Amino acid sequence: MEKARQRLLRDLSTRVEDQGIIQAMGRVPREQFVPAELAHEAYEDVPLPMGEGQTISQPTMVAIMVSALELRRSDKVLEIGTGSGYQTAILSILARDVVSVERIFSLASAARERLSALGYNNVTVHDAEEELGYLPEAPYDAIVVSAGAPRLPRKLIMEQLANRGRLVVPVGSLEAQELMKAVRTPEGFSVKSLGGCRFVPLIGADAWSEAESDLEA
Numbered sequence: 713m714e715k716a717r718q719r720l721l722r723d724l725s726t727r728v729e730d731q732g733i734i735q736a737m738g739r740v741p742r743e744q745f746v747p748a749e750l751a752h753e754a755y756e757d758v759p760l761p762m763g764e765g766q767t768i769s770q771p772t773m774v775a776i777m778v779s780a781l782e783l784r785r786s787d788k789v790l791e792i793g794t795g796s797g798y799q800t801a802i803l804s805i806l807a808r809d810v811v812s813v814e815r816i817f818s819l820a821s822a823a824r825e826r827l828s829a830l831g832y833n834n835v836t837v838h839d840a841e842e843e844l845g846y847l848p849e850a851p852y853d854a855i856v857v858s859a860g861a862p863r864l865p866r867k868l869i870m871e872q873l874a875n876r877g878r879l880v881v882p883v884g885s886l887e888a889q890e891l892m893k894a895v896r897t898p899e900g901f902s903v904k905s906l907g908g909c910r911f912v913p914l915i916g917a918d919a920w921s922e923a924e925s926d927l928e929a
């Protein structure tokens with residue numbers, strides 16, 4: 713496993729410029745976030761199933777998304793879609809505070825326990841509510857949406873992202889999306905595409921309805 717880990721970190725370091733992200737990824741034991749029977753695949757560069765029909769993001773995709781957030785140590789970050797908590801742990805090393813929301817209660821509580829057992833203390837995992845994101849703690853310097861949205865979440869950007877804040881979100885159909893990056897300005901925001909990707913659906917307010925997302929399953 714150690715060999716696979718070194719190989720993965722080497723590959724990742726050719727994909728993103730910020731080596732601080734690679735160091736953070738090197739410090740997070742991904743085998744603790746994947747189901748025990750898949751631990752031997754923890755350092756392959758692939759998404760892995762985590763139960764409840766959800767997947768733990770591929771390490772390369774995590775590196776690309778986190779890199780697009782341009783994090784500073786003083787930043788407060790919102791993550792939508794905690795999942796296993798793997799990306800949450802990386803964010804926790806790179807930012808001041810991480811607020812993460814997850815709509816599947818069993819995943820949220822497992823991630824909460826795992827993150828606290830591993831000593832990631834600047835993280836709070838909330839059960840997702842009706843509203844997309846987590847308004848009580850807004851504004852955030854960076855927001856990462858780890859599930860695919862049908863359209864750009866404008867309300868989230870306008871209401872929860874700080875001025876100059878960065879948001880990354882996959883936008884597209886249920887089958888394929890484009891990773892979009894928005895940067896908040898005093899008047900609105902600018903957007904650019906970072907390329908193709910494939911995520912499980914973002915469900916709820918301003919996203920897919922449960923019925924729509926089931927058509928895919």
Ligand code: SAH
Pocket residue numbers: 766767768769792793794795796797798799800813814815816819840844845858859912913914915916917919
């Ligand atoms: N980055 C995570 C992967 C998360 S998969 C990891 O590495 O483990 C996407 C997660 O988003 C799923 O767990 C799904 O339940 C959650 N999700 C979908 N819609 C959501 C919403 N509106 N609010 C919060 N979480 C949501």
